[in-house]
Amino acid sequence: MSNIVTLLKERIDSKDILENEPMSKHTTFKVGGNADLLVKVHNIEQIIFVLEIAKENNIPIFILGNGSNLLVKDKGIRGITLKIELKGFNIERQDNIVYVTVGAGNKMAEVATKLLEEEISGFEFAAGIPGTVGGFIRMNAGAYGKEAKDIVTETTVIDYDGNIKKIVGSEHKFEYRKSAFENMKVIILETKLKLFYGKKADIQGLMQEYKKSRFEKQPIEFPSAGSTFKRGKDFITAKLIDECGLKGYCIGGAKVSTKHAGFIINTGNASAKDILELIDHIIKTVYEKTSKKIELEIEVVGED
Numbered sequence: 001m002s003n004i005v006t007l008l009k010e011r012i013d014s015k016d017i018l019e020n021e022p023m024s025k026h027t028t029f030k031v032g033g034n035a036d037l038l039v040k041v042h043n044i045e046q047i048i049f050v051l052e053i054a055k056e057n058n059i060p061i062f063i064l065g066n067g068s069n070l071l072v073k074d075k076g077i078r079g080i081t082l083k084i085e086l087k088g089f090n091i092e093r094q095d096n097i098v099y100v101t102v103g104a105g106n107k108m109a110e111v112a113t114k115l116l117e118e119e120i121s122g123f124e125f126a127a128g129i130p131g132t133v134g135g136f137i138r139m140n141a142g143a144y145g146k147e148a149k150d151i152v153t154e155t156t157v158i159d160y161d162g163n164i165k166k167i168v169g170s171e172h173k174f175e176y177r178k179s180a181f182e183n184m185k186v187i188i189l190e191t192k193l194k195l196f197y198g199k200k201a202d203i204q205g206l207m208q209e210y211k212k213s214r215f216e217k218q219p220i221e222f223p224s225a226g227s228t229f230k231r232g233k234d235f236i237t238a239k240l241i242d243e244c245g246l247k248g249y250c251i252g253g254a255k256v257s258t259k260h261a262g263f264i265i266n267t268g269n270a271s272a273k274d275i276l277e278l279i280d281h282i283i284k285t286v287y288e289k290t291s292k293k294i295e296l297e298i299e300v301v302g303e304d
Helices: 002-008 044-056 108-117 133-138 200-217 237-243 272-290
Strands: 017-022 034-041 061-064 070-072 077-084 089-094 097-103 152-159 164-168 186-197 254-256 264-266 299-301
Touching: 002 017, 002 034, 002 044, 034 044, 044 061, 044 077, 044 152, 044 186, 070 272, 077 186, 097 108, 108 133, 108 200, 133 186, 237 272, 254 272, 264 272
Parallel strands: 034 077, 061 077, 070 299
Antiparallel strands: 017 034, 089 097, 097 186, 152 164, 152 186, 254 264
């Protein structure tokens, strides 16, 4: 990849081009093999430049946000891993409604802090989601009864040929933990959120309430990828896992959290293989004991 690195350095700072980069440094699970090449991009021009180089040299591209809903396998990711770090933030005030346009690379906590400062409400539920805005939209993430679909009005994307377009309203095709973007070969650049005015004390109070709830109910003191499995249509997945006696079950350094059975945690020395084997064991055990099929919420990528 040395020739590709030389080409990239024409427009991208060398500190943003990382060869054989351990993905354990870029995922909240803290596991995963190396990415052949990890490239951090801060604007649309850089994205287009990388896309052109990848296309001309037939190099696969994987898009990375905060790596918070991701399990990278132990042999890592081939090609270019493109880490999106677009950080735009713009406010439009229209009567009682506030439209806020945010870059896909903004972390959710960063957005929540800025909105608190501006006394803008409606985003509190998302403040503790440990990802970026791009990932939030792509998987229609949510918490406390609300999801991305409740506040997202418009999303700007770029396809792999460099064409920019806007996705509006129902075109997002939001469903439970999914969106149109899962089946589109595009990169999310920014999104527009429909929010409203609030009082700083009320916004802060709600954020603190949600933070307290997360601390009490979720194993946030350990590396994980958040909720490992999707909620069932007619069952609570974590409850089923618990009822099957799997709380605390370990394979290597991977463990079913004793605080919340829907979370697989890295106790400190887990491999991706440990986590995948534990996932398989949970799925099989739950099906054998309850006849219920549970589905992954996290994304698994890379080579075994």
